Amino acid sequence: MASLSQGTFIKYILELISKNPDKDSREIKRDIELEDDSSLPLRRYFIGENDPVIHKVILNVFSGLREVFYQEWEDPNKFILSKPIGFGAIIKIFPKLYIVGVQKNDLSREFFISEFSKIKTNLDKKGITITSDNYGSNEQARTDLAKDLLEAYSEI
Incomplete structure (x- = not known):
């Protein structure tokens, strides 16, 4: 299996928690309460120091x-x-999957299996495969793949 560096993992997970991690870090050190931001799905759990929920x-x-x-x-x-x-x-x-999960009050593994199954079905129908032949290895490729995944999800 391909390895994902710890730095890459953290970089991407941070996108779900903070728009400005350095500012948040300074405010935490100064005991300034962080503000929630509904566009960041995991932020409220971070603010509430509920790391087990983020992990799960x-x-x-x-x-x-x-x-x-x-x-x-x-x-x-x-x-x-x-x-x-x-x-x-x-x-x-x-974030799109999270919104649907919250609406259904379900962020379980089974929920994500159900949602990813819908995406896979639509990708298969279109003949889209998630290979480096179809997507490169830069930030634009990430954006293109995310766009295709979201389109497959929206077709449901």
């Missing part, structure tokens, strides 16, 4: 993803889903 939600997302896109996740020589581009694209679409 991220674990549910990626174990659900692996279940549905098993081949794409387990074969990094052919597919890019378990590489930084794929991981980053999933983080980009997470």
Whole structure:
């Protein structure tokens, strides 16, 4: 399996928590209460020091993803889903999945399996595969993959 550096993991997860991590860090050190931001789905858990919830939600997302896109996740020589581009694209679409999950009061692994199954079905119908042949390895590729994943999700 492809490895994802700790730095890449943190960089992308931070996108779900803070728009300005340095400012947040300074405010935490000064005991200034951070403000919530509804555009950052994991921020309220961070502010509430509820790291176990963040861990569980991220674990549910990626174990659900692996279940549905098993081949794409387990074969990094052919597919890019378990590489930084794929991981980053999933983080980009997470806010949409999160909103649906909150509306359904369900952020379980089974919820994410259900939602990713819808995406996979639509990608398969269109003949879209998550390979480096279809997506490069830069930030634009991440954006393109996220766009295709969101379009597949919106077609439901």
